[in-house]
Amino acid sequence: MAPQAYYSIHPKFHAAVDCIIFGFEEGELSLLLLQRNFEPAKGQWSLMGGFVEEGESLDDAARRVCAELTGLSDLYMRQVHTYGDPGRDPGERVLSTAYYALVDIKKYDHALVKAHNAHWVKLNEIPHLIFDHDRMVQDALRFMRYQAGVKPVGINLLPEEFTLTQLQTLYEAIQGEAIDKRNFRKRIAAMDYIEKTGGIDKTSSRKGAALYRFNQDKYDGNFKI
């Protein structure tokens, strides 16, 4: 068989990425969802997605798609799964790879979000989404929760400086259950890569709460020995 024929006898498919974009506000996780003002499935809710272009890796496509909506191009993102059932997109056949992304909800570009008719929706208020996007959300949520239990990825949902109460509330939202304050702080204290900045936050407490930051170098150091 000639090398060319090896490939050309096989079909080609559209490839897309869909992004499950997590934010954290008011003690709850939210997703950034589109109320589609475009076809297909105009009027329905969906994830932000887009087609993979020539010469663009899947990771790059996911990054571009998230940046188109949020204006942020340095988000923490991870591939979740690829969905390839024929008929999953009722228009044409499309293979779609889902990525989750973590956003500091204070930072996104409001104009872009508005232009896409996108909205932050709390996890327990998520409407039915088009195609197989419901399942993508379930899978992404499970994977993100798993990763958050293993690595401090959740920090990407907070500003650079944060209080321990914010951090605890975040992890309670991720895990979906209350955490004992003293045990939580003991655990954090044992992580030398979460360090005091010296700053004090007085926005949510009369007394004032110490600010902390994540130190990537110290974190990497823990594994390089």
Place this chain on the structure above:
Amino acid sequence: MAPQAYYSIHPKFHAAVDCIIFGFEEGELSLLLLQRNFEPAKGQWSLMGGFVEEGESLDDAARRVCAELTGLSDLYMRQVHTYGDPGRDPGERVLSTAYYALVDIKKYDHALVKAHNAHWVKLNEIPHLIFDHDRMVQDALRFMRYQAGVKPVGINLLPEEFTLTQLQTLYEAIQGEAIDKRNFRKRIAAMDYIEKTGGIDKTSSRKGAALYRFNQDKYDGNFKI
């Protein structure tokens, strides 16, 4: 934009699946690898792979590809990751989704394996593989190890009936470290879904070892309450 145009302005890609096929023999994990007697990359080592066809889901494609090589179509399989860098396949652009599969190494079709010029290779003797297949193997191994630590998926590498010594040797191979025999048996005893068959295996011991089997119903029951 007309619905058709929505899709057609975007490029299409070949879609492939590559299978990381695990077996267990002589106390070690092995992979079923091809010494390619076909183009591209003839003469080199690779994973078993194939293109996704029209009307075929990714899962179905992976199942078909594994069955083409092993003759077994009911393998435990899980999607690992999709690799989409441009240039990952030097011929044409191909998006490839990796699946791992677990095989009872006593059962595969030897003629098919021979026809494909495939060989079982022990984990620590794996040669360099083409394209990004080395990375696929690393990712699949990590994912399989994780899953084996959480669910009894490893059982798919053993015959229906197995001794506790076999099971322990398997888990030592998966984890890559020795396990205390009494602690291991205590843990297994606590799993009511691993049950004695009443049979006795005398092939590897004068005394004879009790045979066990995995009870899927009891296992499912543990989570349905």
Place this chain on the structure above:
DNA sequence: GCAAAAAAGTGTTGCATTTACACTTTCAAT
């Protein structure tokens, strides 16, 4: 200026899980 409110911050104990550890039993082969 005093009292109340609201969040930050701080250790100890009991319980459960995990780990370490060595000898006996059985049976086939010689």
Place this chain on the structure above:
DNA sequence: ATTGAAAGTGTAAATGCAACACTTTTTTGC
């Protein structure tokens, strides 16, 4: 009858995890 080879079995120490309540600080309202 002895030997060899793998199967099978329980306890004690240590570690990790979960439960639990009060003090401190500062602002605000009286």
